[in-house]
Amino acid sequence: MSVTTSTPQLSERILRMQESATIKMAQMARDLRAKGNDVISLSLGEPDFDTPDHIKAAAAQALNDGFTKYTPVPGLMELREAICTKFKRDNDLDFDVNQIVVSNGAKQSIANLCLTLLNDGDEVIIFAPYWVSYFEIVRLGGGVPVVLKSGIEQDFKVTPQQVADAITDRTKLVLFSSPCNPTGSVYTKEDLEAIVEVIRPHEQIHVISDEIYEYINFTGKHVSIGAxxxxxxxxxxxxxxxxxxxxxxxxxxxxxxxxxxxxxxAKMQGQFTSGATAFGQKAAAHALLSDMTPTYEMREAFLKRRELVKEGLGAIPGFKINNPQGAFYIFPDISAYFGTSDGTNTINNANDFAEYLLMNAHVAIVSGSAFGADNCFRLSYAASEEQLTEAIRRIAECVGKLK
Ligand SMILES: Cc1ncc(COP(=O)(O)O)c(C=O)c1O
Incomplete structure (x- = not known):
């Protein structure tokens, strides 16, 4: 039975929550594949590379060394020290170990923050297009998402003026990712400085800066707003x-x-999940402090694929493409196709478009509506060049039937 309002025993909290669109799309692709269809799935935000061998070896070593028990809730001291070193080295941020909390994924980190900082009715400014989970996590914390839209004409980046106009007495947090999922846009030092100018006078406002794509940045050095x-x-x-x-x-x-x-x-996490996996944390500390060559090689591979998808999708009539500067997503504006039909399917919005591609091209992408951007779709190019080339061919063919 699906989670709907027809299951009244469930809490209002879960009934109000939208299912993750990226996970849902990946499942639809899997189902179609299980029926024997050759589906190319470009819907998930997951590198197609395997974890580098030296990190796996560190985890195996930790297991053999007996790191199989509970850990301190905010993380092993060794990992928190490594994170402090990394913050200083890469971001010019000074933290001590008491300022670090390790969680079961950045998703949990953001959930911890929203559950910890928000009271009912507090406003959270979210830069759109936004990562799918921000909206629901903020609402779970009782917060009110205040979504600032930015289209392709502004490179999917919110302006300082938009931020200024959105601030009220209830604004508690500003939440965004750079490099951005789903657009690949990167807020430059100048962009961030201008936003800081707006936020700084409002002492009640804190910023959650999601920098999970830090190392997949094609523009040069990553900039942290916290510095x-x-x-x-x-x-x-x-x-x-x-x-x-x-x-x-x-x-x-x-x-x-x-x-x-x-x-x-840490107090919140102590009641939910406790500390993250012990041997994983040992390997993570090793990852941060060892040779980053595998990370840079992955970045180079993503850059090559970005060129491929930019060129391929950019050549499709009606597709508006920006130049994503990081992450591994491209976010074409396909509003030119709204109102078109192949004779059987009519495309009225990005959801229709995503479904049309899945059913007819067997390419899974995610509708922009999941990210607060109704004119676009997200394609993850964390896939092989062969898959991407074939996906683009299929998309072009399918879209060519829409009149
Ligand atoms: C912008 C952004 N933040 C956070 C996350 C969550 O990452 P994790 O796997 O660490 O939970 C993702 C994953 O897709 C993401 O794209």
């Missing part, structure tokens, strides 16, 4: 191992935060 003047005590920097180290299944994320926030998150 900007006046933002040190006002920013929670979220990061994790899923993307840069191809460790999605290990479930490891972390925050660097003002001490009072870190303590509260």
């Amino acid at each position: 900007m003047p006046g933002m040190r005590d006002r920013t929670i920097t979220v990061n994790g191992f899923s993307k840069g180290f191809a460790m999605t299944g290990w479930r490891l994320g972390y925050i660097g935060a003002p001490t009072w926030i870190a303590k509260a998150c």
Whole structure:
């Protein structure tokens, strides 16, 4: 039985919650594949690479060394120290170990923060297009998402003026990712400085800066908003191992935060999940402090694929494409197809478009509506060049039938 309003025993909390659109799309693709169809799935935000061998070896070693027990709730000291070193080295951020909380994925880190910081009715400014889970996690915490839209004409980046216009007495948090999932846009140092100018005078506002795609940045050095003047005590920097180290299944994320926030998150986590997996944390500490060559090689591979999808999708009439500067997503605006039909299916919105591609091209992508952007779809290019080339061929063919 699905979770709907026809199951009244369930809490209002879960009934109000939308299912994750990316997970749902991946499941639909799996179902179609199980029926014998050759489906190319470009819907999930997961590197197609395996975790580098030296990280796996560190986990195996840790298992053999007996790291099989509960860990301290905020994380093994060794990992928290490694995270402090990483923050200083890569982000110019000074944290001590009491300001670090390791969780079962950055998703849990963000949930800890929202459950810890929000009271009912508190407003959270979310830059759209946004990562699917932000909206629901904020609502779970009782917060009110205040979504700031940005289309392709502004490179999918929210302007300082939009932020200024959205701030009220109830604004408690500003939440965004850079590099951004789903658009690949990167907020530059200048972009962030201008946003900081707007936020800084409002002392009740904290920023959650989700930097999980930090290492998949094609523009050069990553910039952390928390390192900007006046933002040190006002920013929670979220990061994790899923993307840069191809460790999605290990479930490891972390925050660097003002001490009072870190303590509260550890208290929350202590009642939910306790500390993250012991041997995984040992391997994660090793990952942060060892040779990053595998990470940079993955980034180079993503860059090559970005060129491929940019060129391929950009050549399809009516597709508007930007130049994603990071992550591994492209977010074409396909509003030119709204109102068209192949004679059987009519495309009225991005949901129709995503379903049309899945059923007719057997290519799974995700409708932009899941990310607060109704004119677009997200394609993850974390797939082989052969798969991407074939997917683009199928998309072009299918879209060519829409008149
Ligand atoms: C922007 C963003 N933040 C956080 C996460 C969650 O990462 P984790 O696997 O560490 O929970 C994702 C995963 O897709 C993401 O895209």
